[in-house]
Amino acid sequence: MKREKSKKYGWLQWLRILSQIIFFSLFFFLFLKTHYPGEDYFKTTVERFFHFDPLLALATIIGSRIVYLALLLSGITLVAALFLGRFVCGWVCPLGTVHQFFSFIFKKAGVLKPKKDDRMTLVPKYLILTIILVAAIFALNLSGYLDPLSLLYRSFAVYVSPLLNLIFSRSGSLAYSVGLKSIGQELGQTLGNLSLNNIFHNALFIGLIFLGVLLLNAWKERFWCRYLCPTGALLGLFSRFNLFKLKIDPNRCIECNLCSIQCETDARPFPAENWRSSECVYCETCAAICPTAAITFPLRWQKEKIKGVNLSRRKVLLTSLTAIFLTPIFKITSSRQRSSPALIRPPGALPEEKFLAKCVKCGECMKVCPTNGLQPALAEAGPEGLWTPVLVPRIGYCEYYCSLCTQVCPTGAIRELTVEEKTQVKIGTAWVNKNRCLPYALGKPCIVCEEHCPVSPKAIQLIRIATVTPEGKIESPLAPFVNVDTCIGCGICENKCPVVDEPAITVSSVGEQRSEKNRLILQVIGEDEPH
Amino acid sequence: MERRDFIKSLFMSGLAVKLKPEPFPQPPLPELSVAEGESPAVITREALKTLGGMSRFVSRADKVLVKPNIGWDRTPEMAACTNPEVVRALVEMAYEAGAREVIVMDHTINQAKRCYVRSGVQEAARQAGAKVLFAEEQRLKKVALKGEWLKEWSVFQDFLEVDRIINVPVAKVHSLSRVTLGMKNWLGAIGGSRNQLHQRIDQSMVDLAAFFKPSLTVLDAYRILFRNGPQGGRVSDTKLMKTVIAGTDPVAVDAYGATFFDLKPAELLFLKLARDRGLGKSDLEKVRIEKRKV
Numbered sequence: 001m002k003r004e005k006s007k008k009y010g011w012l013q014w015l016r017i018l019s020q021i022i023f024f025s026l027f028f029f030l031f032l033k034t035h036y037p038g039e040d041y042f043k044t045t046v047e048r049f050f051h052f053d054p055l056l057a058l059a060t061i062i063g064s065r066i067v068y069l070a071l072l073l074s075g076i077t078l079v080a081a082l083f084l085g086r087f088v089c090g091w092v093c094p095l096g097t098v099h100q101f102f103s104f105i106f107k108k109a110g111v112l113k114p115k116k117d118d119r120m121t122l123v124p125k126y127l128i129l130t131i132i133l134v135a136a137i138f139a140l141n142l143s144g145y146l147d148p149l150s151l152l153y154r155s156f157a158v159y160v161s162p163l164l165n166l167i168f169s170r171s172g173s174l175a176y177s178v179g180l181k182s183i184g185q186e187l188g189q190t191l192g193n194l195s196l197n198n199i200f201h202n203a204l205f206i207g208l209i210f211l212g213v214l215l216l217n218a219w220k221e222r223f224w225c226r227y228l229c230p231t232g233a234l235l236g237l238f239s240r241f242n243l244f245k246l247k248i249d250p251n252r253c254i255e256c257n258l259c260s261i262q263c264e265t266d267a268r269p270f271p272a273e274n275w276r277s278s279e280c281v282y283c284e285t286c287a288a289i290c291p292t293a294a295i296t297f298p299l300r301w302q303k304e305k306i307k308g309v310n311l312s313r314r315k316v317l318l319t320s321l322t323a324i325f326l327t328p329i330f331k332i333t334s335s336r337q338r339s340s341p342a343l344i345r346p347p348g349a350l351p352e353e354k355f356l357a358k359c360v361k362c363g364e365c366m367k368v369c370p371t372n373g374l375q376p377a378l379a380e381a382g383p384e385g386l387w388t389p390v391l392v393p394r395i396g397y398c399e400y401y402c403s404l405c406t407q408v409c410p411t412g413a414i415r416e417l418t419v420e421e422k423t424q425v426k427i428g429t430a431w432v433n434k435n436r437c438l439p440y441a442l443g444k445p446c447i448v449c450e451e452h453c454p455v456s457p458k459a460i461q462l463i464r465i466a467t468v469t470p471e472g473k474i475e476s477p478l479a480p481f482v483n484v485d486t487c488i489g490c491g492i493c494e495n496k497c498p499v500v501d502e503p504a505i506t507v508s509s510v511g512e513q514r515s516e517k518n519r520l521i522l523q524v525i526g527e528d529e530p531h
Numbered sequence: 532m533e534r535r536d537f538i539k540s541l542f543m544s545g546l547a548v549k550l551k552p553e554p555f556p557q558p559p560l561p562e563l564s565v566a567e568g569e570s571p572a573v574i575t576r577e578a579l580k581t582l583g584g585m586s587r588f589v590s591r592a593d594k595v596l597v598k599p600n601i602g603w604d605r606t607p608e609m610a611a612c613t614n615p616e617v618v619r620a621l622v623e624m625a626y627e628a629g630a631r632e633v634i635v636m637d638h639t640i641n642q643a644k645r646c647y648v649r650s651g652v653q654e655a656a657r658q659a660g661a662k663v664l665f666a667e668e669q670r671l672k673k674v675a676l677k678g679e680w681l682k683e684w685s686v687f688q689d690f691l692e693v694d695r696i697i698n699v700p701v702a703k704v705h706s707l708s709r710v711t712l713g714m715k716n717w718l719g720a721i722g723g724s725r726n727q728l729h730q731r732i733d734q735s736m737v738d739l740a741a742f743f744k745p746s747l748t749v750l751d752a753y754r755i756l757f758r759n760g761p762q763g764g765r766v767s768d769t770k771l772m773k774t775v776i777a778g779t780d781p782v783a784v785d786a787y788g789a790t791f792f793d794l795k796p797a798e799l800l801f802l803k804l805a806r807d808r809g810l811g812k813s814d815l816e817k818v819r820i821e822k823r824k825v
């Protein structure tokens with residue numbers, strides 16, 4: 001018999017790669033576009049990818065008991081999975097593409113050597129999914145940790161963006177230093193336009209996780225997609241009809257097993273009756289590399305069962321129980337009882353409980369923040385709030401006429417606001433530390449905080465004080481006095497305070513409008529009314 | 532030639548020399564021109580015309596840097612930044628005078644792109660053909676300022692690489708220096724810890740003004756900020772003055788600007804320091820001022 005690979009599936013494989021490139025480029029393009037566009041509002045929905053993610057939709061809708069309409073688009077992905085299986089994993093998912101790329105590299109480098117009969121169980125991702133969904137029932141949203149889009153975007157926002165910034169600025173200064181002024185200027189101005197944020201605390205942590213996940217591809221092809229991805233598991237569960245069925249022509253098959261060895265996701269094409277349809281991502285590799293073109297994917301209507309995944313009822317039940325016990329552990333945190341002063345949420349953020357139930361830790365807001373002030377939380381918001389956005393005024397303040405973070409939040413954890421509405425939102429309150437403030441402590445003039453206060457009339461007012469110096473001289477500089485009613489907590493005062501290490505004026509979350517508990521001045525209705 | 536003719540011609544030519552019309556005695560050009568009117572662009576042009584025209588300051592093939600105040604993310608109605616039409620007129624005039632390139636830039640306080648957009652300066656300057664640049668950190672260079680207080684400071688090299696600098700501040704109140712006019716505008720040409728200069732703000736302003744030495748200062752007082760300075764926030768914090776002041780003497784320009792805020796130049800420390808430093812005249816009585824209304 002003549003040995004010849006299938007041309008048709010060869011082309012289809014290329015088409016799949018093209019599709020991956022297009023979707024990844026789109027993802028990256030939208031990522032780069034997520035910065036101040038030169039006007040107050042985005043014309044494109046830069047966060048669109050997230051709306052098609054069914055895991056995020058389920059976890060946030062169940063977790064918060066609020067239906068965010070845009071997330072219903074993920075229904076399209078689910079319906080597609082119902083009839084086309086996990087093709088989204090193979091053709092669309094940008095993280096899948098990244099993994100595919102690195103697996104390819106590791107294979108070429110000879111580091112990754114696929115085995116004939118891989119015995120590693122594919123169950124973990126289903127159990128991860130179970131934990132996420134059960135936790136969501138108990139109003140705990142864990143989807144953000146391991147959702148592929150959240151993971152990728154967060155890693156890009158917090159880790160890749162600073163890297164790009166570094167590359168741009170370093171090559172810019174290199175160009176300047178060797179006399180290529182126009183190139184240096186081009187790079188410098190581009191950087192000013194793109195505003196790639198470059199400072200993130202715990203960027204190393206998030207970056208190392210990302211690199212770790214990529215390195216796993218050296219062990220098993222698409223390790224993440226096979227064993228860990230909860231969204232992949234969800235799509236696997238929805239792969240119930242898979243209109244395109246794997247078929248192996250027994251007359252052509254030489255039982256070389258190449259298809260199963262090279263399968264990206266361990267879906268075992270051979271023998272065809274054991275094909276794990278819920279694992280197949282329709283990458284077309286098997287059909288394309290089959291030396292005798294024995295593999296095809298003809299259209300056929302037949303219900304599918306989950307095969308090759310030992311997902312026993314007992315395992316699911318045990319995992320669910322684990323999740324039930326896990327939930328309170330995530331929620332045992334002092335921040336539930338008393339707000340952390342450092343937990344300054346972006347303007348428009350929902351009350352903390354709802355916010356945590358909706359935030360998927362994707363990092364869109366951190367990417368778009370023009371001052372780099374929004375940072376991934378470490379401990380400020382308790383274990384469930386890891387990597388949720390928190391404003392760190394020392395790094396960047398909340399820009400007065402900016403509502404971009406409220407526009408890009410894909411789940412509505414940050415409510416969309418107009419610029420006008422945003423300027424009215426109080427996210428915290430500024431406090432003067434008289435022990436460090438130049439006029440109070442040293443009798444020196446300053447007023448920098450007052451100068452920068454964006455509110456009119458200014459929330460930082462100036463009073464004439466008297467400071468006695470050791471020489472017995474009385475200095476009478478102007479000193480700041482914060483009006484807590486008009487202060488919006490934007491933090492520009494803290495950011496610009498010349499006492500750099502520990503600013504003499506700091507913003508804490510108290511007084512934040514979204515909270516009923518974290519209030520400062522008690523306002524009793526009718527207080528001002530005449531008796 | 533006969534002797535008589537010779538004498539005659541000698542006499543005639545001598546007469547011709549004697550009667551050659553003398554150059555019309557021109558009054559000296561003003562040091563300060565003040566133009567008032569409805570259109571910011573028209574009064575800017577008028578102020579320069581009165582001052583002797585842009586060609587007095589910009590020569591052919593000059594590289595010119597126009598330094599407006601674009602420090603804040605505010606619209607022109609807030610009077611926190613220089614009026615875009617004033618900047619546009621200056622860029623146009625610089626090109627008309629033969630400038631090779633006109634650069635417009637400022638080291639902003641809010642995000643640069645926002646300030647450039649919302650102030651309207653970027654668009655206006657670009658339309659007039661200027662190159663509008665963001666201040667780049669990597670272009671900062673430590674420079675000997677040789678000031679009284681500021682011995683050295685980091686300055687954007689763009690300011691050092693041009694032939695001419697035109698300073699275009701906007702008139703605003705300030706809690707420390709009381710007003711921010713031309714001299715304070717230089718804080719936008721430098722990097723470093725600018726917020727520490729407030730500890731001796733008046734001296735800093737003078738040290739910087741002595742270093743930068745603009746060819747021309749054009750103070751935008753079309754709309755001034757009289758309250759909640761230096762960024763305002765409400766239109767009610769501003770007042771329409773519909774005036775542009777142009778001058779070669781940066782101290783005199785600021786001294787004139789102070790009068791919009793009902794301040795006497797003598798009340799302002801930085802003017803006194805600047806005068807003592809020999810940067811210009813702070814006593815308006817001694818300044819040749821010409822006022823126009825258009």
